[in-house]
Amino acid sequence: MTTTETITPAQPDAPPTPPAHGWRSWLPRVLVESAFIVFSVLVALAVDEWREARSHRQQAMQAESAILEELRANRALVEQALRYHSSLVDTLIAYTRTGRTPTVLTFPSGFVAPAQLSHTAWVSAAETGALSHMDYHTVLQLSNLYAQQERYAEQGRSIGRLLYEEIYRGGTESIARNYRNLSGLIRTFVYRESQLIDSYDRTLSDHAGKAAE
Numbered sequence: 001m002t003t004t005e006t007i008t009p010a011q012p013d014a015p016p017t018p019p020a021h022g023w024r025s026w027l028p029r030v031l032v033e034s035a036f037i038v039f040s041v042l043v044a045l046a047v048d049e050w051r052e053a054r055s056h057r058q059q060a061m062q063a064e065s066a067i068l069e070e071l072r073a074n075r076a077l078v079e080q081a082l083r084y085h086s087s088l089v090d091t092l093i094a095y096t097r098t099g100r101t102p103t104v105l106t107f108p109s110g111f112v113a114p115a116q117l118s119h120t121a122w123v124s125a126a127e128t129g130a131l132s133h134m135d136y137h138t139v140l141q142l143s144n145l146y147a148q149q150e151r152y153a154e155q156g157r158s159i160g161r162l163l164y165e166e167i168y169r170g171g172t173e174s175i176a177r178n179y180r181n182l183s184g185l186i187r188t189f190v191y192r193e194s195q196l197i198d199s200y201d202r203t204l205s206d207h208a209g210k211a212a213e
Contacts (some may be wrong), residue, residue: 063130066121067142068207074149075200077115082193084113085186092183102179104172111163111175111182112189114156117149141206145199152192159185 088107095102122142125131131139162185166175175182 057133059128059130060133063121063125063128064134064138064207067125068204070118070121071145071200071204074115074117075197075204077117078152078193078196078200081113081115082190082197084109085189085193088186089183089190092179092186095179096183102176104176106176112156112159112186114152114160114189115193117153119146119149122146138207141203145203148196148199152196155188155192159188 091106092102095106125134163175166178
């Protein structure tokens with residue numbers, strides 16, 4: 001008698017039964033990981049912002065230092081011009097008292113000799129954006145001083161053109177002979193240069209005091 005075996009096909013494994021309330025087990029971990037990622041991003045942004053702010057502060061400090069050095073050099077030039085012009089005024093007063101007429105040799109450095117002032121550091125600070133990272137009061141004070149320098153420079157150009165026109169018409173001796181009017185022009189330089197010296201001293205003193213704090 002032949003025995004017939006029955007082959008039962010293999011049944012696929014049943015999917016695992018999800019544990020009851022499984023999301024409660026992984027949700028806290030996901031929230032912690034998400035919070036950590038957000039925190040890491042915020043820290044990275046804060047570090048970048050701090051580095052950028054420090055870079056801007058350093059740029060502003062370097063620019064301010066260069067500007068102050070430029071102003072010290074300009075002050076020295078204005079002081080030199082002031083001494084020359086004051087000396088000319090005194091000399092011309094003496095000529096007026098004696099009734100004598102000066103010659104071209106009375107003016108060894110020219111009828112007027114305004115200081116040639118630099119503004120390179122100021123322009124560079126403005127063009128590089130360093131001024132935007134300086135204290136507002138500092139920028140305002142420096143801006144006013146450089147504007148005062150520009151008015152002085154414009155005065156020098158205006159009087160220079162006037163003198164050149166007179167030299168062209170009558171020569172240098174004609175200016176020397178008209179020394180009373182020339183003395184008035186020189187006095188305007190003395191006045192403007194005295195103002196500039198006072199402004200330099202106030203500005204440099206304020207910044208020296210700020211640096212000492």
